[in-house]
Amino acid sequence: MKKIISLLLTSLLALVATAQNNVGTPYSKYGIGLMPENYGAYVGMGGVSAAMRDRHNINYLNPASYTALDSFRFYFQAGYAGEHVNISSYYARATYSVAQTASINMGFRLARKLYASFGFNERSDIGYDMRFTNQVSGDPYSYFFQLLEGEGGLNDIYLGLGYQWGKLSVGVNASYIFGKVEDRQTLEPISYSGNPIEYYVKTRTQNHIHDVLFTFGAQYPVRVGESSLLTIGGTYNFGTYLSGKRVFEAFELTTSGKDTTLLREVPDHGKIFYPARFTLGGSYEWNNHWQLSGDYTFQEMRKYKEFGEVTEMFTNYHKVALGGAYTPNGRDWWQRNRYSVGSYFTKSHINLLEHNINTFGVTLGMQIPFYYANQELMLGVAADLGVRGRQAAGLMMEQFAKIRLTIAFKERWFMKPKIF
Amino acid sequence: MRISPLLIVTFFSLYACENEISEIGKRFEDNTRFVEVKRFEIEESSTIRLDSFPTSVGQGVVNDTVMVIGKTEDQTTGTMTSSAYFEVLPSSIPSVDFSESYVYDSLTLVVRSARTIAGDTTAMQLFHLYRLKEIPYFNEQWPYFNNVDSVPLGDHVGSMQMFPQKDHLLNTYFKLDDEWGREIYSLFARREDMLTDVWTFLDFFKGLAIVPDEDNSVLFSVNSRFELRCYYHLSSQGDVPQYIALGNKSNTGIAFFSFSRHKHEPAPDLKDATERSPLPFVIHNYGVIQGLNGYMMKLEVPYIQEYSRYRTIVKAQIAIKPRLENFENIPEPTRLYIYECDELGTPQRVLSEGYSDPTTLMGNERFIFDITDFYKNRVQKNPDARPINLLIGLPGFVISGIDQVRFIGGNVNTSFERMIVREIPELYIHYIQFK
Missing domain, CATH: 2.60.120 (Jelly Rolls)
Structure with a gap:
């Protein structure tokens, strides 16, 4: 009964989440949106992933790690993230709070050395709501409202395979990337008297994106001494053209409620070039208690293109993450938990007013195991405190506090009863 | 698992949150829109x-009740002279027996001001009242008069001099020629047939025109519902005068007809317009x-x-x-x-x-x-x-x-x-x- 209730609540949470704006930052306005800086199964360790493999978590960021899963269990893992952000510039301040379903993943063994995972992940988020009052060009006494709204983002449904060949594990995730990026704009002049002028304009740009992206991964654990394990790993995806369709519509509205379509451009079928991305990392485990891991991620976002046009403000993406974890492995409740700490720095691909929008975060996390007769549940809670952007040069700084909740079930599915 | 409800509540509360972002991002938004x-x-x-515009009132499609009379001159636009031409009709015949005990008093034309004045109001203004020589011709298909002379003036039947202050304009009237007044009075005393036949009466009466004097300096608006009053009283009592009204509408319901004549002498700058x-x-x-x-x-x-x-x-x-x-x-x-x-x-x-x-x-x-x-x-x-x-x-x-x-x-x-x-x-x- 408890299992049913838990699954229902989880599904409900997922459904609610799909109806929400995922983020609320104006920095998500560009390209395909804001790519998550710290996600995956190891958020508490700064989001390291390349060399991480264990039997408790589905590390869907590196498909080679699937070979570390228990061979006789079916894994279900869901990640949720909640975020409260304080945005400030030199002249204004605002806050927003959002929650999102970040991932739903499942994993199991297919054959002796072949493991599989499938699920749903978020690739990017767009969610902003900016309201400006601007001066009308050519008339110092007139103003207009400008409302910029955006929502959507990219998701993927993936099927991944991991194969162990000796010590070397290799894997691939075939992700079907899909999503809609929608930008809306309202331009509404205001008369001298402060009343809206009768005519105003709304526009809507929708980019529908879909295609398949392959991410390859490898991990190689090396025993270093009796009680130490060093793992190196990496992932890579080739630069890939994603199919896209762009529809631009403009509507003229009147304050009395009449609306007219000004323009509806013929859907523009084209390609979005998603540049190559790699992550390299290493992990060092000692005595089954301590783990230290580090990652470096690079994506050549300078080559990002939408419908043949290079986005001038984009530069290459870099991320460095470092994390550590400690598992006491004792008998008491607190000794069975896994405690983690981490940090990451992202030099994002967005460059505004000659400044990169960088992100720095520190993380703390804890994974709490619960054991039942045929099940294991790993509840992961991680906090991510960080800063994105800066106030200088007319930009804005976002101070965020994120909580990520990961629930991972493991159930024995593939054990045959032994009859005496 | 006791922690689960707390976490779920926390996340639901975050899902319900609204963004409160405004004005932020303005500086780096590339505002090409x-x-x-x-x-x-x-x-x-x-x-x-305008060469021509309707100046008739009270009949046809132009139904104004305001006319302008007077004259003014200014350096920008020149001289403007406006005269009012109008018909009056007997609206009713008194039921009294006009025997010898009733005597004629006076004939006056009451002018009600609409109290809008333009021009130099520091000088006395003189207006002349003329009887028309012809009935103003009203063309049903072309119910307009332009700003040139159109109806010849007949006998001068009265004048009015007044100081053009707003309070004075409220009660202004012309005292008409008594000889003609007695003639009008006798029509009623004899109960002439023409009093009940509008067209015969119009043919007799023609109409009136208020024309400003050449030395006037003011234009002011008046109500187009002029009223001609023929005063009489009982000779034995000697007071409590009564009057017979001739006005805007006949006793058969035929509407009055009035029009203005606007004569303009443009200033040199505007003479070619x-x-x-x-x-x-x-x-x-x-x-x-x-x-x-x-x-x-x-x-x-x-x-x-x-x-x-x-x-x-x-x-x-x-x-x-x-x-x-x-x-x-x-x-x-x-x-x-x-x-x-x-x-x-x-x-x-x-x-x-x-x-x-x-x-x-x-x-x-x-x-x-x-x-x-x-x-x-x-x-x-x-x-x-x-x-x-x-x-x-x-x-x-x-x-x-x-x-x-x-x-x-x-x-x-x-x-x-x-x-x-x-x-x-x-x-x-x-x-x-x-x-």
Whole structure:
């Protein structure tokens, strides 16, 4: 009964989440949106992933790690993230709070050395709501409202395979990337008297994106001494053209409620070039208690293109993450938990007013195991405190506090009863 | 698992949160989408003087109840003389027995002022009342009179001198010639048949005209419902005079007919302005809008077509700036109308939203006319290259006469308000660049 209730609540949470704006930052306005800086199964360790493999978590960021899963269990893992952000510039301040379903993943063994995972992940988020009052060009006494709204983002449904060949594990995730990026704009002049002028304009740009992206991964654990394990790993995806369709519509509205379509451009079928991305990392485990891991991620976002046009403000993406974890492995409740700490720095691909929008975060996390007769549940809670952007040069700084909740079930599915 | 409910509540509360972002991001938003106002001087601006406009009131489609009488002269527009011509009809025949015990007192014409004055009010004003030689001819198909003489004046039957202060204007009247008064009285005393036959009475009476003296300096508005009163009383009592009224409507319900004659001697600057021959603004650097003498401004509005498909007009306005100094005691209009006209200046219609009250912005008073729908339709929705001609004048309406000939009625006939436009009119077009 408890299992049913838990699954229902989880599904409900997922459904609610799909109806929400995922983020609320104006920095998500560009390209395909804001790519998550710290996600995956190891958020508490700064989001390291390349060399991480264990039997408790589905590390869907590196498909080679699937070979570390228990061979006789079916894994279900869901990640949720909640975020409260304080945005400030030199002249204004605002806050927003959002929650999102970040991932739903499942994993199991297919054959002796072949493991599989499938699920749903978020690739990017767009969610902003900016309201400006601007001066009308050519008339110092007139103003207009400008409302910029955006929502959507990219998701993927993936099927991944991991194969162990000796010590070397290799894997691939075939992700079907899909999503809609929608930008809306309202331009509404205001008369001298402060009343809206009768005519105003709304526009809507929708980019529908879909295609398949392959991410390859490898991990190689090396025993270093009796009680130490060093793992190196990496992932890579080739630069890939994603199919896209762009529809631009403009509507003229009147304050009395009449609306007219000004323009509806013929859907523009084209390609979005998603540049190559790699992550390299290493992990060092000692005595089954301590783990230290580090990652470096690079994506050549300078080559990002939408419908043949290079986005001038984009530069290459870099991320460095470092994390550590400690598992006491004792008998008491607190000794069975896994405690983690981490940090990451992202030099994002967005460059505004000659400044990169960088992100720095520190993380703390804890994974709490619960054991039942045929099940294991790993509840992961991680906090991510960080800063994105800066106030200088007319930009804005976002101070965020994120909580990520990961629930991972493991159930024995593939054990045959032994009859005496 | 006890922790699960707490976590779920926490996440649900986050899902319910709203963004509160405003103004942030403005500095780095690449604002290629904007609202812009472009200003264009309407170089083809001119003053015209209407050749003809309806001056009849009280009958037909023009149903004003205000007329203007008087004369004024100013240096800007010249001399304006307005006279009132009107019929009076017996409205009823008293039931009293006009035996020898009743005697005639006087015949007076009561003039009710509408209390609008223009001109020099420091001098006595003299008005003359004439009996008309002919019945004013009313053409059902062409119910208009223009600003030239049209009905000859007959006998001078009275005069009125008054000091043109507003309080004095409330109770003004002409004392008419007694000999003619007794003649009118005797018609009623004898109960002449013509008193019940409107057309016979009109043929006898013809009509009256109030004509200002050449030395007058004031124009003022009067109610067009003039009333002729023939006073009588019982000779034995000697007081409590009673009167027989001849007025606006006959006892058979036939309406009265009045019209004005507006005679204008233009100032030298404006003498060449006619309806078909506009006087360009740039010649004297001013334009005139005025009632009675038919001055209006004609604008050929620039045809500005934007070729970007990502741009649309959200507002089109015409702005005119009046001269603020008013040395000549002529009231300024508080509202102006804008009319569509053809290339020749013939009015076609009042633009639906085309009126303006003065707007004061940063100490500058101006009239701003909203012509958005009209301009969008002409330039953006159904573009054609025909010139966009507009007239700006006092509030009024457009009347179609025979052969689709159109006239402007309204304040052009009933108000002497004037505006001098000192700066060349401008066209403001508000665009939204949406991509």
